Amino acid sequence: MSNFIHFNGKIIPAENPLVSAGSRGLRYGDGLFETMRVINGRIALHYLHFERLFNGLAVLQFQCPASFTPAYLAEAVLALCRKTNIEKGARVRLNVVRGNGGLFDPDNHIPNVIIEATPLEAPAGIQEQGLVIDIYNTVRKHYDVLANIKSNNYLPYVLAALHANNNRLHECLLLNTAGRICDATIANVFWVKDGRIYTPPLSEGGIGGVMRRYLIENVAKQHAIREEPLTPEMLEQADEVFLTNAIMGIKWVGRYRDKEYSNQMATLLYNEYVKKLWE
Template identity: 45%
Template sequence: MAAADFLFFNGKMLREGSPVLSADNRSFRFGDGCFETIQVAGGRILLFPYHMERLFRSLELLRFDVPVHFDSAYLQEHILQLARKNGHNGRTRIRLTIFRGNGGLYDPENHYPNHVIQSWELPDQWEMNQNGLVTGIFPDARRSCDLYSPLKHNNYLPNAMAALWAKENRLNEAFLLNPYNRIADATIANVFVVKNGSVLTPALSEGAVNGVMRRYLLEQLHKEGIPVAEGQLTAEHLFDASEVFLTNAISGIRWVQQAGQSAYGNELSAFLFNKFIAGGL
């Protein structure tokens, strides 16, 4: 991804690399905040209402005091402004990070949603991965199943360690388990499996992030009349599937070729990508 010249911080356009945190920052110390990973294409923010609904629900649960001006219109304006300022006129990846300011665990200075927006250029052509992903199950951590697990919060250690583990083991991705040893998510994506024409994805109560692409595809699957369920996804479901695919806001759909000793095709995932993502997201 091409480097950017500018970032947006608390109402100001700054040079990329400008300091925005102090050593006393609660996000740096405690992971106190949340983030959104967003795609801009054709001058518009894809799935923007879904992102905003999740973001403001996250801010409510994380007990931020949201000022009146900090709304979806404000964020939309400055996301698009930053992309233009950085010369990112095609497909663009946006990261919006929200964090509380300075303070100790029990005594934050305030609950204002400090915010940083960053942008990176993406390839103009949006295609599903040609080569399927080779994956494995990360054994060393568990994703929680609680009020905060559906959020994209700044406590990302299990996912970060799973990504390092995948790289060390020459894998493209890793699945994370929940405390019940069922599959919750992949490191940067939601998980879908296909068996006998039916689709299964972990429920949010299973520790899955409430992904915007997950939500969009669930809606499209229902409209298309393809059987789909949100529930418990075990390792047995994974290894016995005919297809496995991963979803997020940037890649859309990536198909999995292998997990352990199991190999998969991509017939349904290619159909879904071509019709509902490349064909008109």
């Protein structure tokens, strides 16, 4: 944990208290967040992160001052990394919450910003051992206007992560209300069948991942990626399964229950499209 954080334009000691009991972020999860990777003084895929963030702020009806821009936030992130001497490699969480107030009477709708940064080394390559995963089906995601944003109201993923820990799994996949797979606790899911790459469309209820979008927009030039619904039965018929997010890039799945997978396509995509982001 870093000794410093950014809070509303200032870099302060991390142990300083930030919110009161009346915080809507604390009371209602009224906010959203981005998790970013800083490498050599730059934010990887920054344009996709800030596009998603500001789309989410609009959905949650925040009122952003004119000075509250992607450029302002990017400089705040990098300034914190410079302050803590980790600008060569860092994991950054940028959290935006509404201020104090009750459910019907917030004090205002201006974003409050908390930024945390911790050291993070770039991986040498895709991981050697495949992940062991399963499906968490106790809580299912609805598809609505909130489904694709990184809301602070994260309970389905919290419970899925607890299930993974309690069952010695690396990850869990989540289902939507129709019983189809939408995403994982901290990642989007892709699968490969007969040389074709697939991922669930966002209409299935998964979060609109930055790495997911990057791959869809870039890999299609060489390898077609199709967006199709994914059922648990289809998962068992896949040749490969891999997970993506902005911190790890790509991680391949080695086993789902009794099914084992290869990793040729995941390794190819990592080497061709993800590895260069960490350089």
